[in-house]
Amino acid sequence: MKRVMFDLAALIVRIVIGVIFVAHGLQKWQGGLGAVSKMMGQSGVPLPQLAAAFTATVETVGGILLIIGLLVRPAAVALLVVLGGAFVFVHRGHGILSSSGGWELVGALGSVCLLLLVLGGGRASVDQVLTHWYRRKAEHRHAAQETAGASAGAAPAAPTRAAPAEPTRAAPAPPAESQPAPPTQPMPRSTPAEDTTAPRQHLPDDGSHRPGNLSDQDMSDLDALFNDEHRKPPNR
Structure with missing residues (x-):
């Protein structure tokens, strides 16, 4: 409300x-700038003709x-300059009325004019309309820039080549502690298998090898028996 x-x-x-x-x-334009400049010259205003034209233009x-x-605000500043010059050169020393x-x-x-310079002309002014219009335009531009930035950020980035990785050298293995080698056992020699197919050698009969563990008496009896058989004539 305020x-x-x-x-x-x-x-x-x-x-x-x-x-x-x-x-x-x-009033100044209608009365003529010549009369205004003459009056200002009499009041001690420097450059009266230029001051008269400036005053009439700024006031209008x-x-x-x-x-x-x-x-x-710029108009209030220009009017304050004109009023200040009028106070100093024309109205000062003549009282208040x-x-x-x-x-x-x-x-x-x-x-x-000083109040308008500080507070502005209010919202019911062309300045406020233009300010609101420029503000909305700037907001739309900022929103468009944000949208363009978001769309650009969503685009896939170009693939970058990764730098080749340096070959990593394996750390040298620590030297193994020297341990005495276990003693090597001689391999057992393989005995050749007995060839059962080879013919047996007949050892001489010297009495040291006797079959069946026969005694000397048995051997003599066998010899006698074989001799008797050989002596008999063959059957005719």
Whole structure:
């Protein structure tokens, strides 16, 4: 509610002050800049012709800008310069009331311009409309940049070649502790198998080898028996 009241009050003040400045500026243009510059020269204003043209232009254009609410702060600065020069060179030393040439009107207009310079022209002004429009445009641009950045970040990145890895050298194994080798056992010699197919050698009969463990008496009996058989004649 306070913001709405301030905007309404700023609008009324801008229109009223703007109309006053436009009226003074048009008066100077209609009366002629020559008369204005002569009056300023008599008051001690330096460069009176240039000062008269500058004053008439600032009051007319500045008043219009205050009414529509465009460039309110720059217009307020320019009007403060004009009012300050009028106070110093024309109205100072003549009291307060404007009837005696005092600074009554200059002080009131200057105070309002200072207030507009500090607080601005309110939301009911062209400045506020342009500011809102530029702000929305900047937000849209920022959102578009964020969207473009997000889409660019989602794109697959180009494959980068990995640097070849250096071959790792295996650490040398620690030397094994020398241990005495176990004693080697001689391999047993394989005895050749007895060949049973080879013919047996008949050992001489010297009495040392006797079959069947026969005694000497048995052997003599056998010899006698064989001899008797050989002596018998063959059967005819």
